[in-house]
Amino acid sequence: MNFFPNFANINECLEWVKRKDLALAKMELICQLLNHPEKKQKTIHIAGTNGKGSTVAFLTSIFQNSGLQVGTFTSPHLDDWNERIKVNGISITNHEFFLISQQIMSELEGKVQPTIFEFLTAVALYYFAEIKPVDLVIYEVGVGGKYDATNVISPLVCGITNIDYDHLNYLGNTLTDIAQKKAGIIKKDIPCFTTETKPQILSLLQKISQEKQSKLCKISPAKKFIFDSSQLITNFCLTAKKHTFNLKTKMLGQHQIKNASLAVNMVLYLQKYFPQITQSSIEKGIKEAFWPSRMELISQEPLIFLDGAHNLGGIKSLIQTLKTFFPAKKPIFLISIMKDKQVDKILNTLKKIACQIIFTEIPETRRQEISKLKHNNTAKFHKITDYSKAFFSFYSLLDNQKIGIICGSLHFTALIKREFLMNLNEKLNNFSLSNHQPV
Structure with missing residues (x-):
């Protein structure tokens, strides 16, 4: 050698x-x-x-x-x-x-x-x-x-x-x-x-x-x-x-x-x-051509997409897509991102278009922890540490005037798809959504 x-x-x-x-x-x-x-x-x-x-x-x-x-x-x-x-x-x-x-x-x-x-x-x-x-x-x-x-x-x-x-x-x-x-x-x-x-x-x-x-x-x-x-x-x-x-x-x-x-x-x-x-x-x-978690349609009724937008540039492209392709829909976001991203800028950018934002955590060492998040709960912004509860709170907000976007880390979108969206009706029945209090 x-x-x-x-x-x-x-x-x-x-x-x-x-x-x-x-x-x-x-x-x-x-x-x-x-x-x-x-x-x-x-x-x-x-x-x-x-x-x-x-x-x-x-x-x-x-x-x-x-x-x-x-x-x-x-x-x-x-x-x-x-x-x-x-x-x-x-x-x-x-x-x-x-x-x-x-x-x-x-x-x-x-x-x-x-x-x-x-x-x-x-x-x-x-x-x-x-x-x-x-x-x-x-x-x-x-x-x-x-x-x-x-x-x-x-x-x-x-x-x-x-x-x-x-x-x-x-x-x-x-x-x-x-x-x-x-x-x-x-x-x-x-x-x-x-x-x-x-x-x-x-x-x-x-x-x-x-x-x-x-x-x-x-x-x-x-x-x-x-x-x-x-x-x-x-x-x-x-x-x-x-x-x-x-x-x-x-x-x-x-x-x-x-x-x-x-x-x-x-x-x-x-x-x-x-x-x-x-x-x-x-x-x-x-x-x-298809690539998962890139404006991937998960549900028609209610309308839900997965998107792996996890940095500021990706979030801006996502917002442009929503404004251009779904101008009449009010967006509700479920998001979890890593702490090494521009978290504040991402959330401030989403707040300009969002009807509601739910921020949650996933079991990743690099995750942005809610306890260290600068943003406080408001009428439009909610922090829910448990991602299961966060998902069902997100789902409870959707109707035919809304569009649901699950975004952020690709690990997060994959987790949500795997744990909830593959057998959504069964999971909803188990969770008793009718008894769940929305955020």
């Missing part, structure tokens, strides 16, 4: 250290010990603050409808760790995961100790290289980009959805700091597509692209759309590479039109590698 080069002197060694991103060096060593699985697969890399998972969903659906075998590595998971590693939507099995884990640990033992995310990334890389080779693998960045474990790949193309405030403890407190980290996935001779629109961020992305000798492709999403409220489908036209696509998506929100536009433009670039991609497979792929 020769991970470190042979140096002629200490100065040469220190210069190498200065140039090297040592936060990524451990992952590079892991790849070397595993015989470089990252070099045995064609990949796409997706970064950004919000919209990464949805963009992966659009891309995956298009590739599958084109007859391709496509792998995905995404995070976080909603219910099981297996969800992070999939082939054509089917998760890695426990048996496969355990076998790969044993192989990896035998190679790494005594040489390097990976973090959990580094280990999961290694499992994904090995799985797609050695166990389930596919036509293409889409890797979603975990946090940031530059120092993320997934940044060992050399993709055919990369995409940056948008850049906003999130993970401030890791990425920095300014948009410039955050953008520099996320732009770390940009590599020489590999084009980068983005739907980011903020001038100062675009300027920075352009500068980094030029330094890396990469082409930055700025995407203009479709601006006109028609919302079919009876089917909850958005219709829009997109012109890209002299093609006009008549697109439909059940993933609601103008931000999803941006994510779909990003996916389509990236796919058109990839046609030279995968000529089986057609206009028909693109249109069908956008129509069939």
Whole structure:
């Protein structure tokens, strides 16, 4: 093993250290010990603050409808760790995961100790290289980009959805700091597509692209759309590479039109590698794409959606969606978020549109505790520590003039869906909603 080069002197060694991103060096060593699985697969890399998972969903659906075998590595998971590693939507099995884990640990033992995310990334890389080779693998960045474990790949193309405030403890407190980290996935001779629109961020992305000798492709999403409220489908036209696509998506929100536009433009670039991609497979792929907890319809009567908006940018997109697509409905929010988010700004933003807000906790160490929340109970804002009681209080407020939104941490939306919404009628009967006092 020769991970470190042979140096002629200490100065040469220190210069190498200065140039090297040592936060990524451990992952590079892991790849070397595993015989470089990252070099045995064609990949796409997706970064950004919000919209990464949805963009992966659009891309995956298009590739599958084109007859391709496509792998995905995404995070976080909603219910099981297996969800992070999939082939054509089917998760890695426990048996496969355990076998790969044993192989990896035998190679790494005594040489390097990976973090959990580094280990999961290694499992994904090995799985797609050695166990389930596919036509293409889409890797979603975990946090940031530059120092993320997934940044060992050399993709055919990369995409940056948008850049906003999130993970401030890791990425920095300014948009410039955050953008520099996320732009770390940009590599020489590999084009980068983005739907980011903020001038100062675009300027920075352009500068980094030029330094890396990469082409930055700025995407203009479709601006006109028609919302079919009876089917909850958005219709829009997109012109890209002299093609006009008549697109439909059940993933609601103008931000999803941006994510779909990003996916389509990236796919058109990839046609030279995968000529089986057609206009028909693109249109069908956008129509069939689905990503859980992104304005996911749970109930028609009363109207309830799950949405994983967990940072300020996501909350603003959620509010825009409600104003645009459901202007006559009064929103009631059930929310739980992590303490490292901009909690006060998120709640103050929601209060501007909410009919009612119920804030609760989930059993997560990173949760925002109600006892430490600055906001007091009011006629419109309620704190209920027990998430079961919070859910049924939320449900009791709904009628045909309201729209219920369960939002915040993806762990929270998954928990509520799993524990209450899968068998809602049974749970309501057990809880005796008729005897329950609303907040």
